[in-house]
Amino acid sequence: xxxxxxxxxxxxxxxxxxxxxxxxxxxxxxxxxxxxxxxxxxxxxxxxxxxxxxxxxxxxxxxxxxxxxxxxxxxxxxxxxxxxxxxxxxxxxxxxxxxxxxxxxxxxxxxxxxxxxxxxxxxxxxxxxxxxxxxxxxxxxxxxxxxxxxxxxxxxxxxxxxxxxxxxxxxxxxxxxxxxxxxxxxxxxxxxxxxxxxxxxx
Ligand code: ATP
Numbered sequence: 001x002x003x004x005x006x007x008x009x010x011x012x013x014x015x016x017x018x019x020x021x022x023x024x025x026x027x028x029x030x031x032x033x034x035x036x037x038x039x040x041x042x043x044x045x046x047x048x049x050x051x052x053x054x055x056x057x058x059x060x061x062x063x064x065x066x067x068x069x070x071x072x073x074x075x076x077x078x079x080x081x082x083x084x085x086x087x088x089x090x091x092x093x094x095x096x097x098x099x100x101x102x103x104x105x106x107x108x109x110x111x112x113x114x115x116x117x118x119x120x121x122x123x124x125x126x127x128x129x130x131x132x133x134x135x136x137x138x139x140x141x142x143x144x145x146x147x148x149x150x151x152x153x154x155x156x157x158x159x160x161x162x163x164x165x166x167x168x169x170x171x172x173x174x175x176x177x178x179x180x181x182x183x184x185x186x187x188x189x190x191x192x193x194x195x196x197x198x199x200x201x202x
Contacts, residue, residue, distance in 0.1 A: 002105075002107065002108055003106065003107035003193065003196060003200050003201075004100055004107065004108055004109075004110050004123055004124045004125050004126075005108070005109050005110070005124065005128055005193055006109075006110045006111075006115045006120065006121060006123070006126070006128065007022075007111045007112070007115070007128045008111075008113060008115035008127065008129060008165070009129055009130030009132075009165070009175075010159050010160075010162065010165070011141055011159065012137050012140045012141030012144060012145075013131065013175060014130045014132065014140075014175035014182065015111055015113065016111075017182055018128075018175070018182060018186060019031070019109055019111045022109050022186060022190065024183075025187075026105070027190070028103040028104075028109065029109045030096060030099045030103065030109065030111065031111045031112075032110065032111065032112035032118075032120065033113065035092055035095045035099070039091055039092055039095065040088070042062065046087065046088060046091060050065065050070070053087075054073060057069070058070055089118070093120070096110065096120070096123065100123060106193075106194055106197045106198070107194070107197040110123060115127070116168050121168075125200065126170040126171060126193070126196070127169055127170045127171070128169065128170070128171045128189065129165055129169035129171070129172050129173070130175055131165075131166060131169075131172050131174055132174075132175045132176055134156065134162070136175075137152075137156065138152045
């Protein structure tokens with residue numbers, strides 16, 4: 001099987017910036033969030049299952065998933081949240097596995113904000129954590145999303161604590177410098193991953 005590097009990190013830590021740097025080197029990036037979104041695209045089997053369960057009001061006039069409403073429904077009800085996860089998680093895992101297997105490269109990246117929480121590490125050979133001090137994480141996320149400091153802090157508080165994430169890292173990319181620093185660190189990691197992938201093949 002392919003050599004897979006899992007990339008994860010908290011909100012606004014720089015996962016996209018980091019995976020863009022790997023992609024620029026020709027490394028395929030499989031994004032768990034993109035797959036999860038495609039899974040419930042208009043007209044998909046999963047979206048009809050969701051509409052049958054929650055009722056047609058869960059769809060917009062355009063036949064798309066009303067995400068805000070779904071969030072409310074599962075926020076208010078743990079059983080509904082569990083139902084949704086049991087429907088989607090196996091399908092998302094299966095789609096990720098297919099993409100990883102089909103990737104034609106020395107190694108590939110699995111980018112997943114919830115890589116550790118959703119225990120997707122069985123798919124990975126190494127875990128790369130993108131790490132930032134909380135102050136920078138708040139500053140960058142506020143600038144990007146136009147959120148208040150309190151909103152960003154609430155999201156951070158709901159995510160895995162920084163130290164717990166770092167404890168599960170094989171590699172850490174410290175995103176406390178410039179974007180050029182990110183590209184320098186990615187170059188070093190890229191060389192390591194090429195070597196590790198080559199020895200796995202032997
Ligand atoms: P999310 O999970 O919230 O989508 P993410 O982990 O993918 O976020 P990015 O979108 O890559 O994080 O980065 C968050 C914001 O910070 C973006 O606006 C990005 O351009 C900016 N950013 C990332 N790294 C740096 C850096 N080293 N210097 C300055 N800005 C940065």
